[in-house]
């Protein structure tokens with residue numbers, strides 16, 4: 001016994017900025033961003049808080065699941081950084097949507113949604129929950145350095161949510177972590193302790209793009225193969241792959257290594273860019289709302305990012 005997804009939701013800020021808009025801020029071009037990443041535009045907060053996005057995605061998912069907030073037994077938010085260090089984003093969402101269950105955040109960067117599914121699966125296995133809300137929400141545009149063209153063009157803001165109920169959809173799941181700060185990090189801000197001689201640091205995202213690129217391609221191939229095998233399936237059984245939307249070239253190279261046809265690999269990177277943990281649940285919601293998936297479809301989810309972490313799973317829709 002684990003879970004099935006009974007509702008999805010998503011949310012993004014109202015304002016979308018194109019590559020040409022960013023070319024007015026840093027030395028870049030639509031041509032460079034499109035050919036190197038596949039991104040054409042991304043949503044950026046001009047005032048919406050992460051809480052606003054998370055709550056809107058949560059409410060859409062609850063509505064889609066025909067579930068009242070009071071029915072929830074657990075809320076898990078995946079986020080790199082909530083609006084507050086404490087309360088957690090999940091506690092704030094719990095209050096705003098009118099739920100009364102336990103709530104906590106997890107930070108596993110881009111694979112955060114898949115990490116949250118694994119945590120939720122444990123609660124379902126212990127039979128201590130019947131309905132769980134997962135919200136993956138990220139405000140990446142407040143963590144990148146807008147003077148650094150190598151990172152600021154890649155990311156966007158948004159939130160994706162799912163409501164889980166008892167079921168047998170999760171056929172396999174795999175998480176990995178290869179800890180280290182050298183390839184990807186976002187430093188915390190130093191406080192104002194009079195006792196610490198801490199150097200002033202820039203609290204902005206740092207990424208060694210080419211190295212993370214290699215890690216990501218290898219992870220996609222390895223993890224999808226592993227979860228398919230764990231589920232007792234073959235790569236041909238996959239109906240659709242929902243990969244983390246970091247770079248269209250990573251997705252395409254990974255899919256070629258897996259020999260999966262292009263039409264089976266789902267993307268929305270063109271309009272959203274990289275919204276970290278919110279990528280996969282947002283993609284899931286956009287397609288679910290179009291009734292894209294058929295009952296019984298085999299979905300392979302895979303993500304990689306800061307940590308470095310990876311996560312992949314097979315879901316039967």
Ligand code: UT7
Pocket residue numbers: 027028029032033036037110149150151153208209210211212213216246247250274276304305306
């Ligand atoms: O979600 C977390 C996981 N993140 C990822 O998976 C991201 C993985 N990495 C990537 O997707 C790619 O490495 C990037 C898109 C970040 C960069 O693409 P790249 O093909 O690896 O480019 P690069 O970093 O090797 O840079 C190539 C050139 C450099 O110029 P020189 O040294 O060749 O003269 C950069 O300075 O492109 C330059 N460049 C830019 N040029 C125009 C870097 N950013 C830009 C830019 N516009 N925005």
